[in-house]
Amino acid sequence: MARIKSAWEIALEKTQDIQIDEAKYRSDTLLKDGMALAGGYLNNTDQVLDVVASKYASYSTEDKAVVRTGMVNTIMSNISLPSDDIYQMRFQRTCDLVNLVTGGDAQADGLMHQIGDFLQQYLDAKSAFVDRMKAQIQQAMENNPEGVNSAQYSQIISQNLKKMDSQYGDALENTKESLRQLLG
Numbered sequence: 001m002a003r004i005k006s007a008w009e010i011a012l013e014k015t016q017d018i019q020i021d022e023a024k025y026r027s028d029t030l031l032k033d034g035m036a037l038a039g040g041y042l043n044n045t046d047q048v049l050d051v052v053a054s055k056y057a058s059y060s061t062e063d064k065a066v067v068r069t070g071m072v073n074t075i076m077s078n079i080s081l082p083s084d085d086i087y088q089m090r091f092q093r094t095c096d097l098v099n100l101v102t103g104g105d106a107q108a109d110g111l112m113h114q115i116g117d118f119l120q121q122y123l124d125a126k127s128a129f130v131d132r133m134k135a136q137i138q139q140a141m142e143n144n145p146e147g148v149n150s151a152q153y154s155q156i157i158s159q160n161l162k163k164m165d166s167q168y169g170d171a172l173e174n175t176k177e178s179l180r181q182l183l184g
Contacts, residue, residue: 030063034070042078042093049096056100068101072183075101079176081168082119091116101183108182115175122168129164133157 005013041052059067075097078090095112102108133153140148 027066030059030066031070031073034067034072035074036070037067038071038074038097041097042074042090045089045093049100052097053100071097071101072180075183076176076180079115079172079179081122081165081172085123087119091119098179098183105182108179111175111179111182115172115179118168118172118175122164125168126161126164129160130157133160 037052037055041047041049056064056067056071075094078094082091095109095116098108098112099105133156137148137150137153140153
């Protein structure tokens with residue numbers, strides 16, 4: 001009669017030849033450390049940049065390159081079109097991180113200022129569009145209250161905002177690509 005193996009024995013047989021790539025594991029860990037370092041700074045307004053800089057500086061030169069990549073990935077994922085003026089504080093913290101990982105590179109600093117101006121321009125354009133649409137709707141309601149189709153206005157506003165988001169989003173992605181190349 002054949003012996004029945006337990007699930008534990010079967011699992012051990014299947015995993016006995018698995019090798020761990022320690023270099024890959026270390027690289028992944030350092031990448032995650034960089035992402036956590038940058039994300040922690042961006043998400044915790046009480047965290048001071050000097051603490052992040054100190055932790056970043058504590059890595060060896062080789063490890064720092066991988067940690068930097070994780071930080072850059074987090075920086076890049078946090079640059080997006082804002083929905084309100086609250087983005088400014090977070091964007092400033094993003095600029096701080098760019099300054100940290102570039103060592104104060106003037107070109108990167110200039111590009112971040114351009115991105116900041118662009119994001120403010122986007123918010124201003126969006127606000128101006130909404131204000132114009134409100135004025136048009138109000139004027140239409142005063143002229144012909146029964147003839148105003150709110151669903152039609154809503155659809156027009158939505159379509160135009162999507163178009164604006166798309167245009168600004170494409171321009172932002174192009175600029176982010178320039179930043180990514182600069183950050184390496």
